[in-house]
Amino acid sequence: MRVEYINPFVESAYNVLKEVLSVEIVRGELYLKSTSMPVLGVAAIIGLAGDVEGRVLFDMSKATAIKIASAMLQSMEMEPIEELNDMGKATITELANMITGQAVTKLHNLGFKFDLTPPAIFTGDNMEIADTGVEALIVPMDLPFGKIEINVAIRERN
Amino acid sequence: MKTKQDFPSINQRKADGVGSDGNAYRVLIVDDSLFVTKQIGQILTSEGFEVVGTASNGQEGVDSYKELYPNVDLVTMDITMPKMDGVTALEKIMEFDKNARVIMISALGKQDLVKKSLMLGARNYIVKPLDRKKVLERIMMSLSK
Ligand SMILES: [Mg+2]
Numbered sequence: 001m002r003v004e005y006i007n008p009f010v011e012s013a014y015n016v017l018k019e020v021l022s023v024e025i026v027r028g029e030l031y032l033k034s035t036s037m038p039v040l041g042v043a044a045i046i047g048l049a050g051d052v053e054g055r056v057l058f059d060m061s062k063a064t065a066i067k068i069a070s071a072m073l074q075s076m077e078m079e080p081i082e083e084l085n086d087m088g089k090a091t092i093t094e095l096a097n098m099i100t101g102q103a104v105t106k107l108h109n110l111g112f113k114f115d116l117t118p119p120a121i122f123t124g125d126n127m128e129i130a131d132t133g134v135e136a137l138i139v140p141m142d143l144p145f146g147k148i149e150i151n152v153a154i155r156e157r158n
Numbered sequence: 159m160k161t162k163q164d165f166p167s168i169n170q171r172k173a174d175g176v177g178s179d180g181n182a183y184r185v186l187i188v189d190d191s192l193f194v195t196k197q198i199g200q201i202l203t204s205e206g207f208e209v210v211g212t213a214s215n216g217q218e219g220v221d222s223y224k225e226l227y228p229n230v231d232l233v234t235m236d237i238t239m240p241k242m243d244g245v246t247a248l249e250k251i252m253e254f255d256k257n258a259r260v261i262m263i264s265a266l267g268k269q270d271l272v273k274k275s276l277m278l279g280a281r282n283y284i285v286k287p288l289d290r291k292k293v294l295e296r297i298m299m300s301l302s303k
Contacts, residue, residue, distance in 0.1 A: 020287050076197055090192035097191065097238065098286050101265025105285075108268040116266070118190055118240045 005154050006030065006137050008106035009056065009099070013141055013150050016099045021071050021143065028140030033151070040149065041065070042084065044096035044121045048104070050114025054134065054154035056103075058096040062123065064146030065092050071145065084123060093119040099150070174294055175207030177231075182208040183301065184229060188219035188247065189236035189263070194288075198234055198263065201290050202297075207232075216242030220250045227255060232301065235280070237264035237271065245275060252279040261300050263288070 010027065017025050042065040044058040060068070062084055069091035070080030081088040097119050104116055136153040175183050185207050189195050199209045211226055213219040216239050223233060233251065237244035244262060251258045262275045267285035275283055281300035284292060 016287060072193075076200055078196065078200070087192060087196070094191045094193040098265045101238070101286065102267070105267040108270075116238055118238055 001135055001137060001152075001154050002156075004110065005052075005107065005112070006139070006152060008103040008110075009150060009152050010139050012102035012106065013099045013139060013148075016095070016102055017141060017143065017148075020075070020095065020098070021068065021145075022075070023071075023144050026142040028142060028147075031138050031140075033136045033138055039122075040147075042092065042121065042123050044093045044119050046096055046100045046119045047117035048100075048114050048154060049117060051112060052114050052154050052156050054152070056096070056100050056153075057136075057149075057151040058092070058099070059149040059151055060092075061146055064143075064148065067145035068092065068095065068143070068148075089121045089123075093121050173206030174298055175202060175205040177301075182206055183231040184208050184210040184226075186211040186213065186219070186222055186226060186230050186233045188213045188216065188222075188233060188239075188244065190214050190239040191236070194236065194263075194286075197288060198293065201288075201293050204290075205294060215239045216244055216247030216250075219244075219247045220254075223251050223258070224254060231259060232297065233258065233260040234263050234297075235260050237262060237266055237275075245271070245278065248275060248280055249278050259300055261297060263293075 014025055014027060039059045041062040042060050046056050048054045065084055066081060066088060069088040072091050074080050100116055134153040134155045136151045139150040141148045177183055185202055187195050187198050187209060195212050203209060210230055211222045213222045223230060235244040235248055248260050251260055260280050262280045262283045265286045272283045282296045284296050
């Protein structure tokens with residue numbers, strides 16, 4: 001996977017999380033994962049298509065997802081959630097959509113042409129996301145609500 | 159019974175969502191995210207707009223517009239959606255009503271997408287994340303065009 005792909009995701013994640021949640025965010029060290037991986041409990045996934053194929057996965061524990069969704073809802077004067085209900089899931093997928101959208105926009109301006117597909121969300125305690133056969137780069141982000149791992153796997157088409 | 163006297167007016171400013179004829183602007187919100195639909199709805203209703211419909215994909219958006227027409231003043235249109243994307247839906251709405259007021263609201267800010275939407279007749283293009291001020295400003299700009 002080309003390194004150029006990853007920075008826009010790191011920057012967008014940082015910017016969007018900061019803007020939407022108004023909290024301090026600490027970027028962790030990037031690392032590679034090559035096999036299929038168990039996820040933390042809640043995973044929002046967005047597909048990429050065009051010059052490349054791949055996907056971006058936003059992985060976090062259920063407790064973190066509930067706290068993040070609640071903070072986003074409360075910033076709009078809406079009720080916080082206690083369980084990861086439909087509104088909670090919609091909130092997390094929209095967060096993933098905003099981060100990926102901003103990253104894809106940045107990449108587009110650098111000359112990489114691709115688009116995103118509507119997000120989906122998976123929850124479960126013992127979930128594994130199937131191996132895409134592509135190495136994934138992980139961007140960990142530490143928030144006061146817990147950790148989000150942004151897992152980016154992109155392969156060029158030829 | 160409550161009368162108008164029970165609500166002392168703090169300022170006399172006209173709410174943004176009310177037209178010069180005293181009627182609320184009627185809005186159709188098209189977005190596949192329940193969160194965003196609620197967010198936009200909240201911002202608009204707090205300014206006196208009336209949300210007359212919501213749709214969760216482009217096809218549903220086009221169908222709702224045709225059903226509501228002519229009793230709809232404004233459409234907010236997401237781009238990345240299942241079944242039919244927002245740019246295609248914009249094109250179809252403009253074919254049906256060349257005076258339709260459609261505002262794109264997307265997480266994608268790619269130049270070619272913005273250009274294409276404006277060429278097809280969108281009045282404005284708002285890039286997410288959304289905030290109240292940004293949404294209202296752009297919408298008011300589009301209504302006065
Ligand atoms: Mg969408």
